[in-house]
Amino acid sequence: MGILIGALAALAVVAAVAWPLVTHRAEDPPDDPVDDARRTVEEDLQRSLAAIREIDMDHRAGNLSDEDFAALDGAERARAVELMRRADELSAP
Amino acid sequence: MSLLGRTALLLALVGAIYVVVMSLASRRPGRRAWEMSAERGVYAVFGLTSLAIVTMWTALVTDAFELRNVAEYSSSTLGTGYKLTALWGSQAGSLLLWAWILSGYAAVAVYLNRGRNRQLMPVVMAVLMGIAIFFLGVLSFVTSPFETLATVPEEGRGLNPLLQNVYMQIHPPLLYLGYVGLSVPFAFAMAALVTRKLDTSWITSVRRWTIVSWLFLGMGIVVGAKWAYETLGWGGYWAWDPVENAAFMPWLVATAFLHSVMVQERRGMLKVWNMVLVILTFTLCLFGTFLTRSGIIASVHAFGESTLGPYFLVFIIAVLVASTALLVTRLPLLRSEHSLESYISREAIFLFNNLLLVGLAFAVFWGTMFPILSEAARGERITVGQGYYEQVALPIGIALLILTGVGPLIAWRKASVAQLKRRFTVPLAVAIASIAPLALLTDAGQSWPALLTIVAGVFVTACITGEFWRGTKVRHALGGVSWPGALVSMVGRNRRRYGGYIVHLAVVILFIGFAGSKAFSTEADIAIREGESASVAGFVLVNEGATRSSDEHKEVTSVRIGVFRGDERVTTLDPGIITYSVDETRASQVAIDTRPDRDLYLFLSQLQDDGLARVSVFVNPLVGWIWFAGVMIVLGGLLAAWPSRPAERRERAASPAPDGRAAA
Numbered sequence: 001m002g003i004l005i006g007a008l009a010a011l012a013v014v015a016a017v018a019w020p021l022v023t024h025r026a027e028d029p030p031d032d033p034v035d036d037a038r039r040t041v042e043e044d045l046q047r048s049l050a051a052i053r054e055i056d057m058d059h060r061a062g063n064l065s066d067e068d069f070a071a072l073d074g075a076e077r078a079r080a081v082e083l084m085r086r087a088d089e090l091s092a093p
Numbered sequence: 094m095s096l097l098g099r100t101a102l103l104l105a106l107v108g109a110i111y112v113v114v115m116s117l118a119s120r121r122p123g124r125r126a127w128e129m130s131a132e133r134g135v136y137a138v139f140g141l142t143s144l145a146i147v148t149m150w151t152a153l154v155t156d157a158f159e160l161r162n163v164a165e166y167s168s169s170t171l172g173t174g175y176k177l178t179a180l181w182g183s184q185a186g187s188l189l190l191w192a193w194i195l196s197g198y199a200a201v202a203v204y205l206n207r208g209r210n211r212q213l214m215p216v217v218m219a220v221l222m223g224i225a226i227f228f229l230g231v232l233s234f235v236t237s238p239f240e241t242l243a244t245v246p247e248e249g250r251g252l253n254p255l256l257q258n259v260y261m262q263i264h265p266p267l268l269y270l271g272y273v274g275l276s277v278p279f280a281f282a283m284a285a286l287v288t289r290k291l292d293t294s295w296i297t298s299v300r301r302w303t304i305v306s307w308l309f310l311g312m313g314i315v316v317g318a319k320w321a322y323e324t325l326g327w328g329g330y331w332a333w334d335p336v337e338n339a340a341f342m343p344w345l346v347a348t349a350f351l352h353s354v355m356v357q358e359r360r361g362m363l364k365v366w367n368m369v370l371v372i373l374t375f376t377l378c379l380f381g382t383f384l385t386r387s388g389i390i391a392s393v394h395a396f397g398e399s400t401l402g403p404y405f406l407v408f409i410i411a412v413l414v415a416s417t418a419l420l421v422t423r424l425p426l427l428r429s430e431h432s433l434e435s436y437i438s439r440e441a442i443f444l445f446n447n448l449l450l451v452g453l454a455f456a457v458f459w460g461t462m463f464p465i466l467s468e469a470a471r472g473e474r475i476t477v478g479q480g481y482y483e484q485v486a487l488p489i490g491i492a493l494l495i496l497t498g499v500g501p502l503i504a505w506r507k508a509s510v511a512q513l514k515r516r517f518t519v520p521l522a523v524a525i526a527s528i529a530p531l532a533l534l535t536d537a538g539q540s541w542p543a544l545l546t547i548v549a550g551v552f553v554t555a556c557i558t559g560e561f562w563r564g565t566k567v568r569h570a571l572g573g574v575s576w577p578g579a580l581v582s583m584v585g586r587n588r589r590r591y592g593g594y595i596v597h598l599a600v601v602i603l604f605i606g607f608a609g610s611k612a613f614s615t616e617a618d619i620a621i622r623e624g625e626s627a628s629v630a631g632f633v634l635v636n637e638g639a640t641r642s643s644d645e646h647k648e649v650t651s652v653r654i655g656v657f658r659g660d661e662r663v664t665t666l667d668p669g670i671i672t673y674s675v676d677e678t679r680a681s682q683v684a685i686d687t688r689p690d691r692d693l694y695l696f697l698s699q700l701q702d703d704g705l706a707r708v709s710v711f712v713n714p715l716v717g718w719i720w721f722a723g724v725m726i727v728l729g730g731l732l733a734a735w736p737s738r739p740a741e742r743r744e745r746a747a748s749p750a751p752d753g754r755a756a757a
Contacts, residue, residue: 005097005144009140013108017134036209036210036212040292047358057587061563061564062516063504064504064512068508071506072504
């Protein structure tokens with residue numbers, strides 16, 4: 001019984017693992033590296049936007065002086081603009 | 094059963110080797126099919142290790158005593174629950190659990206990243222399966238859980254009585270879920286180094302993995318402490334035992350990583366440091382596993398003598414050397430994008446916090462290894478006592494506690510003096526004002542470390558409460574929501590931040606629990622016959638007679654102790670001694686009355702035939718706070734790790750800043 005289950009498991013594993021090699025044509029296009037870059041920029045942009053909101057919240061809550069707020073907010077907004085520009089570039093056809 | 098289990102493990106090993114080869118080979122262009130095959134290989138390894146573990150559980154439940162692992166760690170009289178958990182009572186069984194969890198995590202990581210991190214994933218798979226090869230190799234060729242006995246015994250030896258406890262049913266899996274989970278951040282870090290893709294994407298991918306693994310490890314540590322408290326009968330919960338330290342060290346370093354990763358995300362700094370922390374955390378996880386299994390240390394938590402030590406040692410050295418070499422070759426790519434502008438900034442506070450956490454981890458490492466090193470160097474094992482650890486941990490702990498309050502109130506980049514004054518005046522005033530009532534109205538004044546800890550706790554609580562108050566006020570001022578609605582909305586919109594604050598509040602409660610239970614514990618040994626009484630710390634304890642009960646599995650002898658304050662009965666406790674029928678081994682049945690302000694803890698050391706009961710009595714203040722803090726840490730951690738729904742993320746990104754300005 002053990003041998004039978006073991007043999008069936010081995011066969012199932014070999015079939016499942018070999019399936020992509022058998023069914024995928026050799027000329028399958030490689031992954032789009034731009035897609036990965038776009039995703040990274042998008043994630044960075046989300047973080048930057050979250051940071052802008054957090055800085056704003058800290059300022060309203062009194063954790064940041066007007067001067068510190070202006071410096072931090074300006075720098076983060078510039079970063080967000082740059083990320084948006086890169087995201088647009090990567091999305092361009 | 095043995096054949097099936099061995100075959101499944103061997104096939105899993107072959108599968109893991111296949112994944113490593115195919116995933117690394119798939120990095121060449123046009124080999125997506127190879128990568129897909131490797132991905133399926135990861136799922137197959139998980140399936141095969143699942144088959145192996147299910148086979149082992151079946152053997153345990155059906156009393157298959159032909160397997161050494163079943164005969165030595167289970168018995169027919171054991172309940173089904175304990176039969177299942179007997180798996181991790183043995184060395185080989187617990188390694189099987191390790192391998193199963195690792196393959197499960199690898200399968201989940203592959204599934205979650207099926208459409209992302211395409212450059213990183215082949216290397217991530219290779220690293221995770223490389224680790225799996227080590228464990229599956231050990232399970233297949235060094236210590237197999239499916240080893241058979243030449244002569245099949247009629248009955249098994251049974252599970253160690255100390256492990257027949259609900260906490261021991263969940264403590265090892267929790268620890269392993271933590272230890273093994275931390276291999277995923279390590280795999281992503283190695284993949285980022287190998288592929289030279291050192292932007293923040295790997296950090297983003299591992300943040301939740303790290304929080305969840307950190308939570309599991311923390312829960313495992315707390316549950317282990319609760320087990321020690323309720324089972325071992327010495328009245329304490331933490332003894333700086335080498336195995337406790339083994340779990341504590343990676344938890345400390347992972348805590349440092351969770352903080353410093355924010356500095357890299359926000360400021361592009363500490364990139365090398367974060368890599369070092371990830372490598373160190375994973376190496377310490379392996380080191381902890383080595384300590385528990387090598388037989389080089391004596392501990393109630395450790396497995397006995399074994400031949401596994403050298404294998405683990407070689408593996409740890411290989412991991413450390415390879416990862417460090419890789420890191421060194423990539424140093425030019427890991428330059429910081431900014432430099433530290435001020436020592437009064439959030440990134441500086443995180444850096445101090447990191448140095449303290451890693452410093453404490455190093456001190457614990459030194460204390461743990463010193464007996465071994467002293468024996469190797471001078472032939473004499475010099476034990477490091479609790480005094481050493483407490484001397485080191487106390488100042489570092491208090492400093493860390495204060496930083497948990499200070500950090501969130503200080504701005505990134507730099508904070509002005511005026512700002513500091515505005516933020517810290519109230520918390521400092523509250524903390525200073527608390528000193529007099531604490532010293533005069535409680536016992537805190539009798540111990541300056543306890544007083545300092547509690548005052549620091551008051552300061553941090555004031556800091557964090559202020560944060561919640563100000564945030565809620567701002568959200569409420571924006572209009573449209575009630576005060577409770579504003580609080581919920583504020584927390585929901587920034588779960589990471591406020592989840593972190595809840596964890597910080599839990600740390601305060603934890604530290605107050607430590608301070609109370611360490612500084613003000615009362616201990617007394619009493620001997621009372623039936624009808625006699627003794628007084629301890631204001632309680633009168635009356636021996637109300639012995640009781641005996643038994644079933645086919647065990648015999649319990651206990652003494653009924655009535656606890657009084659004046660004429661009022663506070664509680665009735667039944668400390669006892671359990672004798673297990675299978676091998677006559679004995680375990681204590683500790684009796685505890687838990688109240689918010691203290692635990693009354695009774696341990697029966699002897700009950701004579703003439704009714705004389707020798708009982709150790711401990712009055713431990715504030716111990717319950719420690720377990721409560723453990724639950725709060727889990728809740729706060731889950732809140733911080735909880736993912737936003739995609740729609741919620743899009744809405745947040747699209748919506749303007751609160752004052753109506755667009756984000757840029």
